[in-house]
Amino acid sequence: MAVPPGFDASIFPREVPMPLGLPAGWKAIERSYGPSAKSYGMTYIRYSSDCGAYKQLGSAKAVIKAHCEAKKLNKKDSAEFIKEYDRVREEDKKRKETERESRGKMGVEKREASVQIFQDKFGPLVGPVVFCFPGWTTRWxxxxxxxxxxxxxxxTEGTEWKLLKDLEAVFGLRIASGEGDSISKMIQDATARANKEEFAVGARSAREAEGVYEVTATGESSVRKREENLRNWRKKQKLEEIEGSRPSPDLLSWADSSASSEAGVHLAVEEFRKLLCERRKFPSSVDLLVVDGAMEGATFAPRMRGVYYKMQEVFADRPLYQRLVHVPAAHAGIACDGVYMMWSASKNRWQIATAPEESSPSFA
DNA sequence: AACTTGCCTCGCAAAAGAGG
DNA sequence: CCTCTTTTGCGAGGCAAGTT
Structure with a gap:
């Protein structure tokens, strides 16, 4: 077994976040295998209770069992607790599935059905039309x-699409969930502006340059030689690797270092605004919101605090905000996090959660 | 004897690759 | 361009050697 690149045994053992759905009062410690092991370079996790009664439990299920024991829960309550754990896990799984589906990755049947829904309405999707979607970039x-x-x-979110079928499936899915109107409008507008000859220029340019041709949202085009592109790509990969090994880069950049200073926060907001407007073509009037303070000690504080922007969508008749993060490796230098702030009608309060749904697990 | 620690295997899912 | 197959990655959980 090859040791993964960048593996550093000296950072272990280390504490890692507890898996979703497990009770409070426990710690998860990640350890690494020793140099003599076949699995050198791999790691494993052990759980221990803060009270010291349990050490080195090997799995989440064992933690649940121990928790029920320690709390002296009777059979019924234990079963209830396990049920709740399963429910939370299930919900998370569903959330991830929805996320995958929004990228066009779904089961065969669902995919075919979604594609059919799209094609019944618009016929097959073609390149020149996608090329005309506002805010999209096309690369040959x-x-x-x-x-x-x-x-x-x-x-416009920075997600890359290589297959028109994937797009058809996603649009079909969104049409089925009632978003038909906005998609219709986008497709119709784009179809009206679509021009086969103009689109063909892309492939030709790329072929002539034996490299990459790109047209951005604003209509600027650029040509790069293949080698040059490969170099850039490698550079990007490397950057992402470095970013990945570091905990949330944006937090380091301001939430940790300058959160206490009013001016620091202000600077960060302006930086986000600049990036949003220049690189992602948001209107300069975009509403930004700072979440900070008043949650010292909260486990998820580092995940919640930061700058949020007001999304176009509304939720429960109130604005919906999504958290922004600094990602220098991303082409815009900025990306949207999977953390939202929304109004919860049932709880009658603002809350921060991982998905804009009433039922999604919330941090606060 | 009971507990702790390190290692290995199994099974599933995602990613990569091969082929029509 | 798309689908099917193979490979790889990864978490859960058990086993066994070492400790107390």
């Missing part, structure tokens, strides 16, 4: 090995 890459040019579309 020529690969000399296959003499083929493949196209990648980047949507």
């Amino acid at each position: 890459e020529y690969s000399p090995n296959s003499y083929q040019t493949h196209v990648t579309y980047t949507d």
